[in-house]
Amino acid sequence: MPLSGLRTVAKAQNGVGAFILQCKRMDFHYCDFGGSSRGMKDFIQTALPRFASKYPQIEFTVSPRPGQHPAIVGHFINGKQREVSVRKLDNRQILEKVKELRDASGEKLVRSNKPVTSTNESVRGIWSPFHGSRVKI
Amino acid sequence: MKRLRIARCGTQLLAPSAPRRPSCPCTAAFQRNSTPHNHRRSLTVQATAQLPDGETRHDIAASEELSEEPLKRAHSQARRHPPEALPSPHPRSAKQSAKLAALRSRLSLPSRFPLETLARTLVHPSADPDPAFNNASLSSLGSSLLSYYTTEHLFCNYPRLPIDIVFAAQYAYIGPKALATIASEWGIEAAAHPGGEVDPGLLQFLRLRSGEQLPPALRRRTPYKWNLTKTHRILVSDEFGSTSAEPNPEDLAKKPVPLEEAAQSFVRALVGSLHLHLGSPLVKRFFRDHFLSRQLDLASLFDFRHPTRDLSRLCAREGFEAxxxxxxxxxxxxxxxxxxxxxxxxxxxxxxEGAGSSLDEARVRAAAAALKAWYLYKPLDVTVPSSTEGGVGAEAWKPNMIDCGEVIV
Incomplete structure (x- = not known):
């Protein structure tokens, strides 16, 4: 057996071929009686149908949660979910929160202190002592 | 490599759909003029015991076609047969599923791809053993298509690739693990337990409980031969050069299976059903976008045993200096x-050229680098066979380079 193949799995590159939006579901919870849900109810009646028809790849569910503050729960492809409270927010502010959830990847928010993160190997290669300008001692 | 069975599978699946579920109110009304497929109905073996009065699916379907008001009768039947009695969701419920519609647009599939078919691709034989409702046939078609497109991509673009590396690359692109990963990256969720009342947008399969053993079809795989040669692996075995045959989907009926098995059958069935409904140009685009776009470094798949010896044999064969x-x-x-x-x-x-911490290590690395440079040669102008198919927009065939193969030591 002069040569054998190693078994791996090809890595996904979302957006290189197809792009898949990472938010797959959004749940909207509101209360019929509470004043903090006034903006949410307005949003569900006016802005949500237009937003939902614009993003058919997201599943939208609306359900009452009596006696609770209004909230939006985003479910992501990686299995995580993120809940945003929209208590006492108005129509426009809620739309911004919804757009944030739509654009999120579902990963935890992590500060990245490297200029480039890539799976490709660096173009310049690993530093080598035999190339570049020689240091004269 | 596995031989292609597209024509046979395709004609079987492309036949006009027969009125399938007996209790569906719409199909009986709309499809009264279509000829029933008696041979297909004779395949229904399951769930007849759940129907009352010894009435079988055959009787109901026959009486539906003859009756004057099929809709009313079907409604009464739907009341008599609740969805919980069915092994997998009714095709009628696919239209109401938000998950299915979301999945279709998430994969950018056109709206002429029916949701009912998408729902069927999500039903594994372990949930519904009826071949008219599960994804077994679509899955075998999709498996052939996937292996065809991957093989032609590898063979045409890398004509000198050794066969073991071809097997490994096939496994990395469309192997069981890769397909299960792809399914999870598409946002597929699995149902806790299959049934007629479950949302059809969930993957339907019988789950393996913790501590339970794999079904015998998956557990004990008899090898093709005990002394399996490379020629045998190329000619007889599947696209990954496996030593044993894949399990027959009929053997998995009503047997608990792992999630990976169900997820890979879904991805294959989806490719097969796309081929049937939308045609091969769109499947090729789908394959390029979702499968070939994944990152795979072919150079990292090589595992040399004696690269220096291989290189000297290669130089002798090609007439280079030693x-x-x-x-x-x-x-x-x-x-x-x-x-x-x-x-x-x-x-x-x-x-x-290679760098190492000892003279020998550096020499071996250099030889491996030289061999990889030879094997990973990529011609500039490539025509894959599938791009010449179809009348409009088909490319003219230009012969590809064919290499005499890897070094035999």
């Missing part, structure tokens, strides 16, 4: 971290 390793530069020979850079030369041509 390879000679020469030290290009070094640093810190007597230190704790020596670095040697060695090049492999054939006459005045440098075939490869």
């Amino acid at each position: 390879p000679v390793a020469r030290l290009i530069s070094e640093s810190g020979r007597l230190s704790r971290h020596p670095v040697f850079v060695v090049g492999v030369y054939s006459g005045k041509d440098k075939l490869g």
Whole structure:
């Protein structure tokens, strides 16, 4: 057996071929009686149908949660979910929160202190002592 | 490589759909003029015991076609047969599923791809053993298509790739693990337990409980032969060069299976159903976008045993001068971290270069680099066979390069 193949799995590159939006579901919870849900109810009646028809790849569910503050729960492809409270927010502010959830990847928010993160190997290669300008001692 | 069975599978599946579920109110009304497929109905073996009065699916379907008001009768039947009695969701419920519609637009599939078919691709034989409702046939078609497109991509673009690396690359692109990963990256969720009342947008399969053993069809796989040669693996075995045959989907009926098995059958069935409903140009685009766009470094798949020996055999075969390793530069020979850079030369041509912490390591790395450079040769102008299919927009066939193969040591 002069040569054998190693078994791996090809890595996904979302957006290189197809792009898949990472938010797959959004749940909207509101209360019929509470004043903090006034903006949410307005949003569900006016802005949500237009937003939902614009993003058919997201599943939208609306359900009452009596006696609770209004909230939006985003479910992501990686299995995580993120809940945003929209208590006492108005129509426009809620739309911004919804757009944030739509654009999120579902990963935890992590500060990245490297200029480039890539799976490709660096173009310049690993530093080598035999190339570049020689240091004269 | 597995032989292609597209024509046979395709014609079987492309037949006009028969009125399938007996209790569906709409199909009986709309499809009264279509000829019933008696041979297909004779395949229904399951769930007849759940129907009352000894009435079988055959009787109901026959009486539906004859009756004057099929809709009313079907409604009464739907009341008599609740969805919980069915092994998998009714095709009628696919239209109401938000998950299915979301999945279709998430994969950018056109709206002429029916949701009912998408729902069927999500039903594994372990949930519904009826071949008219599960994804077994679509899955075998999709498996052939996937292996066809991947093989032609690899063979045409990398004509010198050794067969073991081709097997490994196939496994990396469309192997069971890769397909299960792809399914999870598409946002597929699995149902806790299959049934007629479950949302059809969930993957339907019988789950393996913790501590439970795999079904015998998956557990004990008899090899094709005990002394399996490479020729046999190329000719008889599947696209991954496996030593044993894949399990028959009929053997998995009503048997608990792992999630990976169900997820890979879904991805294959989806490709098969796309081929039937939308045609091959769209499947090729789908394959390029979702499968070939994944990142795979072919150079990292090589595992050489004796690269220096292989290289000298290769040079002898190709009529090059025998390879000679020469030290290009070094640093810190007597230190704790020596670095040697060695090049492999054939006459005045440098075939490869490698760095290592000993002279021998550097020489072996250089030989491996030279072999990889030879095997990973990629011609500039490539025509894959499938791109010449179809009348409009088909490319003219230009013969590809064919190499005499890897070195035999």
